[in-house]
Amino acid sequence: MNEKIDKLLKGEMENHIMPFLWIHGESEETYRRMVKAIYEANIRAFCVEARPHKEFCKEQWWKDMDIILDEAEKRSMKVWILDDKHFPTGYANGGVEKAPIEQRRQNIFHRQIRVTGGKKIRLKLNRYIHPKNNYDLMSYIMLLYGNEMRLPKKYGKDVLLSCTAYGKHGYVDLSEHIQKGMLEWEAAEGEWTIEILSLSNNTGMHRSYINMMDRKSCRIQIDEVYEPHYAHYKDKFGTVIAGFFSDEPELGNYNYCKHYNYLGIEQDLPFSRELAKMLKEKLGADWKSQLPLLWNNDYDREVAARVRYIYMDCVTRLVEKDFSLQIGQWCRERGVEYIGHVIEDNNQHARTSTSLGHFFRGLKHQTMAGIDDIGGQVCPGGEDSLTKNIMGYQNDGEFYHYALGRLGASLGALNPNMKGRTMCEIFGNYGWSEGVRLEKYLVDHFMVRGINYFVPHAFSSKAYPDKDCPPHFYAHGNNPQYRHFGELMNYTNRICNLISGGQEVVQAAILYHGEAEWTGKCMLMQKPARILADNQIGFHFVPSDVFSEQEFYKTELGKVLTVNGRKHQLLIVPYAQFITSEAAEGMIKLQEAGCPVVFIDGLPEGICTGEELPKQIAACKVVSLDNLLDYLKQQKLGNIVIQPADNRIRCMHYQGEEEIFYLFNEGKEIYSGTLQLPVHGQLYGYDAWNNSLFRLEPADGDGKVKVEIAPSKSMLILKGAREGQQLPAPASGKGRRHALKKFRQSVCRSIDYPKFTSHHDIEKLESYHLTDKKFSGFIRYETSIMLEKFRKVQIEITDAYEGVEVFVNGQSAGIQVVPSFLFDITGLCRTGKNEIAIEVATTLERERGNTKKGAATGITGEVNMILD
Structure with missing residues (x-):
């Protein structure tokens, strides 16, 4: 007997939804009405969005929060608080503007000058140590909307970090040839590239934001936002106040309007004092002369891969320690949770700029994994979409449909801190044309991929019509679909209750491509993920860190790869020119223990840190992407079989109190066929929309049933018997x-x-x-x-x-x-x-x-x- 189902049938369930509530300084009556509107939409929590409020952490803010918390407490609702005055997280309520210059964001950038040797080279370096442009985010936004460019405030001095000549046989540190800003150097015969490396507080998008790689700088975020809330509401922490939400924290270099900022392109890159110390330890005394290899694509690729890996490894470890861990610890010590997400768009999750360089590290010390889907990223039939975003960059439909949801669910499952919980911010900025028809598709799309908490975007307290990022679900009574949205929230909560507290059953692990992209040529992880998803084979994206941090991730290397109790029958490695040494060692142990390791389209050339690839790796199987499915079938993966095959039927196998099979039709046609499940015994169906049970039509064979699923509709099959109940046939429209x-x-x-x-x-x-x-x-x-x-x-x-x-x-x-x-x-x-x-x-x-x-x-x- 499934107790969760029995509770759902009685209308009893835990809340898994916490929408944004935007506040701007409205009246008490407005706030109480908005909290009531959220409650009557069958939701029992919400996130207070501070971005539009001009008096954040000032007297009016506390008055407004008093009202909101009081109304929430009366209704036994939980409140989350977004952790900054401005989007994205990191402004620290203006605290950085008052802090010493060394706690501001810093970036390094380079200038490259090609010269011919055999003569004396003279250069005025002061001409090259300033950024080519120093426009900030607001300047770009003004340009985007056709307004006049304005120059931002200048902070501190731009400083020469190193001057190095790169030639055919190596590089030469030119620091001893510089006097009073003038380089004078007798260059040997041959072609040389002079790399001028500079440090500045005047590049990137948000100059007055915390430095994510500086502990003291990150502490400003706590002192200016978290501590004031604790001082005002200490007695409500862990009761009414559930926790805090970081919204898209970033490293902040380069340009907000551009993605695809791989290492090796022209961009400034993040820096800090702590980073300098780590680089010196790992690269040696001449670390400054090696850093130009972050941009130089003409030098020895193995040497460049080593520098790029060490740089990004240090960057992301510092983000993990100084930002994620510091805030996560502060919250846990005070009895509240810490959630949020980074920008994942178009694979940004593994890059700097608008993200934190490594998805699994940037969010490591949160209490839930987090992703977001806003602005039309996921849409029916969008698997191969190449439409352009409002910011002007091209969307990668394959990433959004085959990687995004599984990436978040993988972190939630594999990280012990998160207890199988993953949140998705959803619906926002799709426009007024988005209604419940699309919204149901979106929640099913993410739930069937393992997402079990949602932050709908948004309820707005501002008078209708608020032009800010619609749709708004209530709109002060103006939204005709408000009650329909409430029914959708009931449906979402029911399924989230069923896919929480247990474990999703997966068969394969796909290696996260972050480190591979830092260091060389690579295949994006969504390429093999697409093949598995289209053939109903469950998988997790697994970072190389499961091999280097086996104690944290509870990794076991045997006949299966076990991470935090999740078992994977084989490891798939998308093509990577270089892999980490820890991952290579782990793959060898897996292979020796009888767990297959399969490389897609070729073996790596070497190790990220410069070592040769271990010979044992050559024993691993190599298959082409086109032949991956045949190989998986040979390995007897794919224990959920649908006939006829259909690449738009998504399926989740979940084990909680009882086994659950959750199917969703993302196609355009009604699917009718048979489903072979890896179970024995009785099965029954659950209609999550109508909150009712139904009997299944059996097919020949144990664990085999007939199914019919209309487009954008779901079906849940549960293992077990309903003692004494004669279940009705499913709604069919026959007669x-x-x-x-x-x-x-x-x-x-x-x-x-x-x-x-x-x-x-x-x-x-x-x-x-x-x-x-x-x-x-x-x-x-x-x-x-x-x-x-x-x-x-x-x-x-x-x-x-x-x-x-x-x-x-x-x-x-x-x-x-x-x-x-x-x-x-x-x-x-x-x-x-x-x-x-x-x-x-x-x-x-x-x-x-x-x-x-x-x-x-x-x-x-x-x-x-x-x-x-």
């Missing part, structure tokens, strides 16, 4: 169909509901935008049906935009958000005449004037009465 065509139509805006107007008769169902191109709200269709003898009555709406609610004789038959919309109305019907009303809730896009051409509203399909 005698009678088309309903004549309706009385009327409309009303959400804020006026249920005062419908413009009543008129229609005999043809068509999109309401053909009648009123600017209407947003509710469209109501009324008719009546006569019933004599009946056993079962269903109403089917084959398509509508977007949320649909059916009323029978004045009583609601429920809400549906994905077509076809099928309602069992048997219990609400009576013999004789029955009044039927169908209400369709639109999005707000038309009212906001940003409608996509031809976008539909209202009922666009057929309405059928089905009798059985």
Whole structure:
């Protein structure tokens, strides 16, 4: 017997949702109404977003927080607090502006001058030690919107760090040839590249933000934000106040508007005093002369790989220690949790600039893993999308669909701090056209990949219409889909309850590509991930750190690779020119113990730190990406088999109180086939939307069932028996169909509901935008049906935009958000005449004037009465 299911059927469940609540300094009545709106959307926690509030950590802020916390406490709700005044985390409420210059962000950059030897070289170095441009983030934003460029404030002096000549046979430190800023050097014969390396506080995006690689600088974040909240609300820590949320902390070099900032391109790179000490220890006394290899792509690739690996390894270890660990420890010592996410977009999770250089290290000491999906990154059919983002960079649809969700879930599963929990910030900035139809697709997309906590973006306290990053789920009563959103939150909470507290069953590990990308040519991890996901094979992304930190990750190297109790039958290594020495040693032990290690498209050339590749690695299997699936089948991976095969059916196998199989159809067609599961015994189905159980139609063979899943719909199969229960068949829409065509139509805006107007008769169902191109709200269709003898009555709406609610004789038959919309109305019907009303809730896009051409509203399909 599954106790979780029994609790869900009674309406009992733990909360897994905590949306943003944006506050700007509104009235007490507004705040209490907003907390109530969140509560009535079936949510029991929220994150207070400080970004729009001008008085953060000042008197008005504390007054507003007093009200919000009081209302939350009355409703037994939990509150999370975003940890800064400005986005992204790191401004430290302006504290860095008051701190010594050495605690500000620093970056190094280089200038490269090619010269021919055999003569005396003279250069005025002062001409080369300043950045080519020193525009900050605000300057770029002003340019983006066509405004006049402004120059930012200058901090400190730009300083020469090193001057080195690189030639055919090595490099020469030129420091002793510099006097009063003038380089005078007798260059030997040959071609030389003079590398001038400088240090500056005047590059990158956010000059007045903490340095993520400086412990004292990171402490400013705690002193200016965390400590004041503890001083005001110490007694609420761990009760009403659940914890803090870091939003997209960054290293902050380079340009916010550009991605693909690999090492080797023209960019400034992050630096700190602590980093300098580490580099000297690891690279030696001439470390400054080696750093130009972070940019120089013409030198010995193995030497360059070593320098690049050591640099990034030091950077990310310092971020882990100075930022993630320091804040995480502070929170744990005070009984609250620490969550958040970095920018992962287009593989930024393994780079500097807008991210922290290494996904697993940057978030290591949080109490949940975290990712985000905003601005249209994941969308139906977007696996191969190459659309451009609002910031101008090209989106990598393959990353968002095959890596993002699994990356977050892998961290949550493998890191013991996180206890199998992963949060996703979701829905934000998709625009007013995003409604519950798309939102359900998005939550299923991430839940079936292992995400079990969500931060919907956002509820806004500002008067409607707030133009900031819509949609807003309540919009002070103006959003027609508010109640439908509440039903979606119930659905999400039910599934999150089922996929929490146990372990997802996976079969393979894919090596995280971060270190490989730092050091040379590599294959992105989503390439093999796509093959596994499209063939229903569960996997984790595993960082090389599981080999170097075996005690932390509870790593066991045997016939299976075990990390924090999660077992992987083989390790897949996407092509990497170089791998870490610890990973190589771990792979050898796995191979010797009988756990296969398979390299994709070729073996590495060497070790990141310059050593030769161990000979034992040659014993590992090498297959092409195109042949990976055949190899996996030979290894008997793929214990969940669907016939016919379909690469848009996603499947999660989860073991908690009982085994759960969660399927989701991301395709465009109804899937109908058989499912072979690796279990024996009885199975039953759970409809998470309607919170009901149903019996499964068995196929020939133990653990084999017939399934039918419509696009954007899910199916949950549970192992076990329901003693004494005769479960009904699943809703099928089978029976005698009678088309309903004549309706009385009327409309009303959400804020006026249920005062419908413009009543008129229609005999043809068509999109309401053909009648009123600017209407947003509710469209109501009324008719009546006569019933004599009946056993079962269903109403089917084959398509509508977007949320649909059916009323029978004045009583609601429920809400549906994905077509076809099928309602069992048997219990609400009576013999004789029955009044039927169908209400369709639109999005707000038309009212906001940003409608996509031809976008539909209202009922666009057929309405059928089905009798059985």
